Every structure is written in C-alpha cells, then in structure tokens.
Amino acid sequence: MSTMNIIQVTSEDQLGVEAADFFANFIRNFDGKPNVILPTGFTPLPFYKEIVKRYQNGETYLGNFRYLALDEYLDIPNGDHRSFAAWLGREILDPLNISVDERIVFNSACTNTDAECKRIAQAVKEAGGIDLAIVGIGGNGHIGFNEPGSSFDLEAQRIDLTKETRIANAEYWGCLDKVPRQAITLGIGTLKHANQTLMLATGARKAAALSKTLHGEVCVDVPSTYLQQQGNVTIIADHDALSVKA
Numbered sequence: 001m002s003t004m005n006i007i008q009v010t011s012e013d014q015l016g017v018e019a020a021d022f023f024a025n026f027i028r029n030f031d032g033k034p035n036v037i038l039p040t041g042f043t044p045l046p047f048y049k050e051i052v053k054r055y056q057n058g059e060t061y062l063g064n065f066r067y068l069a070l071d072e073y074l075d076i077p078n079g080d081h082r083s084f085a086a087w088l089g090r091e092i093l094d095p096l097n098i099s100v101d102e103r104i105v106f107n108s109a110c111t112n113t114d115a116e117c118k119r120i121a122q123a124v125k126e127a128g129g130i131d132l133a134i135v136g137i138g139g140n141g142h143i144g145f146n147e148p149g150s151s152f153d154l155e156a157q158r159i160d161l162t163k164e165t166r167i168a169n170a171e172y173w174g175c176l177d178k179v180p181r182q183a184i185t186l187g188i189g190t191l192k193h194a195n196q197t198l199m200l201a202t203g204a205r206k207a208a209a210l211s212k213t214l215h216g217e218v219c220v221d222v223p224s225t226y227l228q229q230q231g232n233v234t235i236i237a238d239h240d241a242l243s244v245k246a
C-alpha cells in the first residue's frame, strides 16, 4: 500500500508554484547544503521558471544546493547543447549560479561505460547521498532512464533506450533518427536511498504509469513502482495524469 503524499494541481503554472514551494521549504529547512537531483523534460519547466523568478527576486537561498545528475545521453560530446547537462544548465543551474564544481554530472563521451557507472555511483556516495530526488516519469514508468526491466539494485547503468522513449524525446532532437540509442542513468539502487523524493507528472500520457506507480504491483516492469517501498515521497500531478484509477 502506497503512503505517497499526492498534491493535485489544476494547471502547469500551479504545478510550478507547488513544486517551487516544496523546494523552497526543503532548502530553507535543510541544515547545510543538500544534494539535489533535478530532472529534464517538459514537465518540470514551469517549476524551473518559478524558481528562477523567485531567485531573481531576491530569494537567493534557492541556489544553495549541490546538483546531482540523474541521467544523460551517451555518445555525444560533453557540453553538446542537447545534452541533459547543458539543458539543465540553461534552464536552472546557470540562472541560479550553481558553480560547475557543485555539479556532479556524467561524462556523455565516455568509452568505458562500466567505469563511468562506478565513478558516478561513488561520487554520489562521497558527496553524502541524495537528500532530495526530484524526478519525472516516462509514459512506460521509467525514472531517469531506468527503462522497464531495470534491476532495482543497480547503482547506475548504461541502457538501450526503448523506441517509446526515443519517440518521446525526438522533439528535443528534431527527429527520431537523431535521438541517441543509448544513455546512462543513476539506477534505482541509488535512487531508492534518497531521503526524499518529489515526482512531477502532467498529462494523460502519464496516467497509466502513474496509476501503476501508486497502486500496481511493485515490479521491474514498471520501474517507478520502487517508490511504493520508499518513505517520504510526494507527487505533484495534474488531473489528467491522475485520471486512471486503480
């Protein structure tokens, strides 16, 4: 039985405000500098817009965190403008003046992906673990790039992207053929140790996966179901994403 706290919103703007309130509260109450995972995707954009607006209006404490990367495409140059590191830089990390030293990111051009998985998992541990993981969800229940079938024990992994995920990400790349076929991601084995998790979900495309996240059997076929076994999970979602009942 899930013990997740659900906040239902009526618009993307309201999602941005609710998520920003949650984040601001978390940062304000944290003793020290927390390690925070931030997701890519269209869903968190209103949240980032709201945070940047508040920061620019003087709430500079909002920039008091260390950023941990969730996932990244492989086989693209580091710094490529389509990389998740660059994307998050533009949307939130640069506007909040998070220095490069305070960003733990993947090497998207690595040739030894096993070594890169070990390096990033170790870096997260050495930084002190995840204080807050903010994640989105794929239409197939993926978290980060942990596609269906991903073990809940892996700390990080290289993954072949499913066609569904590549189609969902084609908009960032112009067309499907350009979307990389492989990615690297923090595994559920790392994410499940986050002290707190905030998931953002909007739209009917997420409804089936969100319903399974909340009420389905915990299984690797729906990676997001690992959240049922975790404490301290909050989901901010709109009516469409919550439209499928168990």
Ligand code: GLP
Pocket: 039, 040, 041, 042, 043, 044, 070, 071, 135, 136, 137, 138, 143, 144, 145, 165, 169
């Ligand atoms: C990608 C990312 C995920 C993200 C998902 C949802 O697949 N790897 O971390 O949750 O997109 O994106 P959107 O918010 O655009 O639906």
